[in-house]
Amino acid sequence: MIDLVIVQSPVDFTFEGAIASDDADAVWTWMVRDLAPDLIDMDVIDDSARSLAALESLMPDLLGRAKKALTAAETSVELQRRLMTAMGGEEEFERLPAVLNALRCRGLLEKAQGFGRAANGMTDEAALALALQSMPLNDQPVAALLLQAAVGQVAAPSRLVTAAIRIAGGPTEQQLGRAGFNPLLDAIFAHAQNQIPPLMQVGTFGDMDLVCRSVDRFHRLMRAATGYVEFARGSRWATIAAALTKNISDRLEPKLRDVAPDVNKALRKRDGVDRLDSDQILSALNGVYLLATVRDSRDSLAVNALFDQVWSQVGQALEIHIERLLQQARNNPGDKVAAARFDAAAKMAEVRFSQDYADTLRRAKDNIERRA
Numbered sequence: 001m002i003d004l005v006i007v008q009s010p011v012d013f014t015f016e017g018a019i020a021s022d023d024a025d026a027v028w029t030w031m032v033r034d035l036a037p038d039l040i041d042m043d044v045i046d047d048s049a050r051s052l053a054a055l056e057s058l059m060p061d062l063l064g065r066a067k068k069a070l071t072a073a074e075t076s077v078e079l080q081r082r083l084m085t086a087m088g089g090e091e092e093f094e095r096l097p098a099v100l101n102a103l104r105c106r107g108l109l110e111k112a113q114g115f116g117r118a119a120n121g122m123t124d125e126a127a128l129a130l131a132l133q134s135m136p137l138n139d140q141p142v143a144a145l146l147l148q149a150a151v152g153q154v155a156a157p158s159r160l161v162t163a164a165i166r167i168a169g170g171p172t173e174q175q176l177g178r179a180g181f182n183p184l185l186d187a188i189f190a191h192a193q194n195q196i197p198p199l200m201q202v203g204t205f206g207d208m209d210l211v212c213r214s215v216d217r218f219h220r221l222m223r224a225a226t227g228y229v230e231f232a233r234g235s236r237w238a239t240i241a242a243a244l245t246k247n248i249s250d251r252l253e254p255k256l257r258d259v260a261p262d263v264n265k266a267l268r269k270r271d272g273v274d275r276l277d278s279d280q281i282l283s284a285l286n287g288v289y290l291l292a293t294v295r296d297s298r299d300s301l302a303v304n305a306l307f308d309q310v311w312s313q314v315g316q317a318l319e320i321h322i323e324r325l326l327q328q329a330r331n332n333p334g335d336k337v338a339a340a341r342f343d344a345a346a347k348m349a350e351v352r353f354s355q356d357y358a359d360t361l362r363r364a365k366d367n368i369e370r371r372a
Contacts (some may be wrong), residue, residue: 001055002102004109004149008196012247014095014238017144017183018190019102026092027099028047031189033066034086046270059103112146116153123149129163137180144183151187156191157224160184161348165228171350172230173237185225187323189240192221196244199251208286211255212293219297226300249302252294259287267336268346269323269328276337281344288314288348311352318349322361339365 002019006022009022019060032040039058045051073080092229102109122128130257137141154160161184165171168179175184195218198210222241266277266284293313294307301307325342328335343366350358 001053001106002099002109004113004152004179005102005145008197011182011193012243013189013193013297013350015144015148015186015190017146017148017187018194019099020095023092023095023099025089027096029088030086031062031066035069036062037132054129059106063103065098066096068098070096074281084249101141102145103141105300108110108142108146113153114150116150119150120153120155122159125159125163125166128159129166130194132160132163137183140180140183140368143180146186147183148190151184151191155220156190157188157221158228161224161228163187171228173232173235176229177257180276185237186231188221188225189237189244191246192218192225195221196248198254199248206286212289215248215290215293217253217295218244219300222300242341244293245300245302251299252290252303253306255290256294256303256310258314259284259291259310261319262287263314263321263348267317267325267341269341271323276340281341285344285348292351306345314348314352320344321345322349325363326361326368335370 002024005017005019006021006024011018011020015019027043032042036058039061040055062289069083073083073247080093084090086091087096105371115134119128119135121129122131135146151160152155164179164181164184166178168175168181174184176182195214198207198214199348201207201211225237229237231241261321262280270277291307291310294301295304295311298304298307305356322342322345325338328338329342332338346358346361346365349361
């Protein structure tokens with residue numbers, strides 16, 4: 001019901017409009033177990049449209065019971081302690097009002113998502129600024145939820161920031177805050193933080209497309225904030241930006257260090273009976289794609305020195321392996337394993353160097369095969 005504002009746990013920073021998945025789970029467990037066991041049967045409820053409709057019909061009653069429990073906890077230390085224990089801890093208890101607010105605003109979240117999609121088609125900055133002013137900025141908790149839902153759909157978040165700066169009359173965080181746009185920057189940082197969990201994947205069959213998309217999205221979000229807003233030194237947002245940059249860079253560094261070794265392992269001829277290691281080829285290709293993504297996103301990362309080193313190493317390795325594979329083609333044109341390995345190397349060269357360079361290599365190999 002509130003998927004549009006859910007972010008994946010664990011999180012280092014909490015934002016009013018972003019609901020961590022662990023907090024949502026804690027509230028749901030409390031509702032089912034303690035608040036309304038007479039209304040919700042976990043043996044029959046599922047993710048179907050029928051269950052969602054049934055839950056929607058119960059939501060006014062659930063929210064009424066939750067408000068009553070929260071109000072009672074505010075008047076009694078003992079009741080607060082019990083509710084805190086039922087919720088799973090102090091942090092989960094503190095996030096309960098935010099989750100309940102998201103449930104109360106659930107009907108507006110899809111409209112906010114539609115605003116985000118519509119913003120992508122607005123080419124006039126003045127029109128976008130006017131549309132942005134339709135957000136309930138005087139109600140910051142609600143605005144936080146709606147902007148969280150909207151930012152997730154905006155392809156170029158920097159356009160929202162420049163529109164907000166236009167309305168605020170300046171780019172400082174104080175000016176944006178006075179104009180009511182604190183929730184916009186919070187939403188941008190919340191979505192940036194949510195790009196980090198996909199980088200925790202390990203193994204050959206991790207979704208590298210997802211990793212690359214997350215790195216690119218992180219870059220777009222962070223540049224929207226740090227590239228246009230003037231943050232005061234040591235401010236909350238400046239601290240968050242620095243911490244998120246370090247966090248994602250720390251996740252990327254081990255993956256970058258593996259790229260050159262993986263390329264060498266994938267393209268090196270095996271001793272004895274040569275064979276193609278498809279898993280190793282996939283790992284190498286994934287690494288080269290990640291390297292290219294980091295190249296385009298490096299302004300928002302803290303990996304410049306390592307990137308330059310790996311970029312150079314991979315380029316040199318590809319040139320050496322390609323020359324060796326072309327020589328193998330001259331010596332033994334019928335070697336299918338070497339041919340498949342060359343195709344993989346040419347694809348890596350296309351990503352690392354250029355399409356023209358890769359096409360030149362492919363033509364060179366075709367000429368060798370024709371002469372044979």
